Amino acid sequence: MTEAPDTIKTTPLHGLHLELKARMVPFAGYDMPVQYPLGILKEHQHTREKAGLFDVSHMGQVRLTGDDPAAALETLIPGDIKGLAPGRMRYSLFLNEQGGILDDLMVTNADDHLFLVVNAARKEHDVALLRDQLKGRAEVEYLADLALLALQGPKAAEVMARFVPEAATMKFMSYLPAVFNGIPVVLTRSGYTGEDGYEISCDKADAEPVARALLADPDVEPIGLGARDSLRLEAGLCLYGHDIDETTTPVEAALEWAISKRRRQEGGFPGADIILGQLSDGAPRRRVGIQPEGRQPARELTEIFDADGARIGEVTSGGFGPTANAPVAMGYVDRAHAAPGTPLQLMVRGKPVTARVAAMPFVPQRYYRG
Amino acid sequence: MTVKFTKDHEWIRVEGDEATVGVSDYAQQQLGDVVFVELPDVGRTLEKGKEAAVVESVKAASEVFAPVSGEVIAVNPELEADPSLVNGGAESAGWFFKLRLTNPSELDGLMDEAAYKEFVEGQH
Numbered sequence: 024m025t026e027a028p029d030t031i032k033t034t035p036l037h038g039l040h041l042e043l044k045a046r047m048v049p050f051a052g053y054d055m056p057v058q059y060p061l062g063i064l065k066e067h068q069h070t071r072e073k074a075g076l077f078d079v080s081h082m083g084q085v086r087l088t089g090d091d092p093a094a095a096l097e098t099l100i101p102g103d104i105k106g107l108a109p110g111r112m113r114y115s116l117f118l119n120e121q122g123g124i125l126d127d128l129m130v131t132n133a134d135d136h137l138f139l140v141v142n143a144a145r146k147e148h149d150v151a152l153l154r155d156q157l158k159g160r161a162e163v164e165y166l167a168d169l170a171l172l173a174l175q176g177p178k179a180a181e182v183m184a185r186f187v188p189e190a191a192t193m194k195f196m197s198y199l200p201a202v203f204n205g206i207p208v209v210l211t212r213s214g215y216t217g218e219d220g221y222e223i224s225c226d227k228a229d230a231e232p233v234a235r236a237l238l239a240d241p242d243v244e245p246i247g248l249g250a251r252d253s254l255r256l257e258a259g260l261c262l263y264g265h266d267i268d269e270t271t272t273p274v275e276a277a278l279e280w281a282i283s284k285r286r287r288q289e290g291g292f293p294g295a296d297i298i299l300g301q302l303s304d305g306a307p308r309r310r311v312g313i314q315p316e317g318r319q320p321a322r323e324l325t326e327i328f329d330a331d332g333a334r335i336g337e338v339t340s341g342g343f344g345p346t347a348n349a350p351v352a353m354g355y356v357d358r359a360h361a362a363p364g365t366p367l368q369l370m371v372r373g374k375p376v377t378a379r380v381a382a383m384p385f386v387p388q389r390y391y392r393g
Numbered sequence: 394m395t396v397k398f399t400k401d402h403e404w405i406r407v408e409g410d411e412a413t414v415g416v417s418d419y420a421q422q423q424l425g426d427v428v429f430v431e432l433p434d435v436g437r438t439l440e441k442g443k444e445a446a447v448v449e450s451v452k453a454a455s456e457v458f459a460p461v462s463g464e465v466i467a468v469n470p471e472l473e474a475d476p477s478l479v480n481g482g483a484e485s486a487g488w489f490f491k492l493r494l495t496n497p498s499e500l501d502g503l504m505d506e507a508a509y510k511e512f513v514e515g516q517h
Contacts, residue, residue: 057452058425062425062426063425063426063450063451063452064425064426064428064451065426067451249425249451249452250451252452253451318428318429318473318476319429319431319449320428320429320449320454322453322454342451342452343428343429343449343451345451350429372431372447372454
């Protein structure tokens with residue numbers, strides 16, 4: 024869906040992106056930096072080697088309150104939210120009655136409320152879903168006045184500790200309200216690059232001072248959406264609307280780890296019958312990593328064939344992995360061809376390219392588990 | 394020696410009935426980091442305006458079109474091992490292929506360097 028230029032939205036860091044000479048592109052209705060002068064390849068490598076700062080303010084931030092917002096939210100997602108300890112967060116999925124994925128999201132137990140982060144392109148949908156389905160059970164507040172930044176990379180902890188010393192000991196998937204250079208922020212030790220790092224939620228008006236303070240550190244470079252995409256692909260992480268959507272179930276998408284143990288026993292989430300059936304019997308198709316031979320990237324919509332030439336699926340994300348130093352892709356194949364090492368043929372720009380099913384992530388994840 | 398440019402941002406340097414083809418410096422800036430180049434087979438006959446090569450950046454794949462018709466007589470052997478030559482020297486070390494021209498009059502329709510510069514400035 025494209026929007027007319029006059030309706031395109033901007034984040035609180037838009038002026039800073041322009042000042043940093045970013046190349047701007049429309050993304051999910053926002054004018055966003057796809058790359059800075061450093062370029063996608065070096066931005067990617069910088070994030071893997073030091074630390075990168077991302078503007079993810081286009082994403083939706085939502086507060087859920089009520090008598091038992093965890094119980095209410097569990098009617099829409101398969102994660103154990105009631106069992107989520109205060110200060111802890113979890114990746115989860117909004118599901119439809121067919122077990123299809125309506126969006127992926129992060130849910131944080133922020134003591135007196137649940138804090139949700141959802142995809143930019145789905146935030147209106149998700150807020151409407153929450154308001155409609157949780158009516159009378161939870162109050163849904165869309166936090167339009169917040170910005171969201173991500174600091175990612177092996178130097179992220181060291182850099183963040185210069186501003187927020189207690190950030191250093193936060194564990195992966197935890198949450199901490201803090202003060203950054205006198206500015207109230209909410210930190211989570213999370214991200215979407217496969218690296219250690221933080222997401223920083225703060226008031227819109229404070230986003231630029233926070234960003235400038237982090238960018239003043241010689242270890243930190245601004246990173247655009249181009250490298251964000253190659254980083255998450257190497258990390259084996261799904262991009263909503265590409266690798267997962269309403270037609271893919273969590274089991275097909277190899278996201279069954281997001282279906283918590285208690286919820287497997289109790290059910291009670293949309294599409295539970297279908298999903299629990301697939302958990303015990305397997306799904307007809309499966310999201311897998313794909314490693315093409317040679318150097319040419321196999322991009323989204325590339326058709327996948329088995330060794331005998333039968334069509335067995337399609338690439339959903341693909342490109343060149345700068346850290347893997349090779350083309351990397353993910354896509355769906357039928358269940359008989361989902362085991363790592365299975366030989367595949369890809370039809371890349373009209374020519375067959377040999378590939379194999381590869382274990383993901385393509386680059387080891389480096390989360391901080393304390 | 395004449396250098397001409399196309400609206401699709403290829404350059405062609407003509408020496409006699411032979412010519413060297415690549416993408417312009419403006420094109421490499423727009424493409425970003427080049428990670429793969431697919432070159433035509435030597436001996437293939439290219440038709441003006443038809444796909445001759447593919448250049449892939451981290452972000453996307455782009456076609457490179459033949460600026461004029463001709464037979465491919467050489468391809469840049471360095472590009473397979475080091476596609477970043479396209480970024481480092483789009484109009485020099487990052488050349489793509491050499492052609493023997495079959496219809497040199499096709500060159501007349503292309504832009505010279507000054508006209509191309511003006512064309513690129515009009516893209517902003």
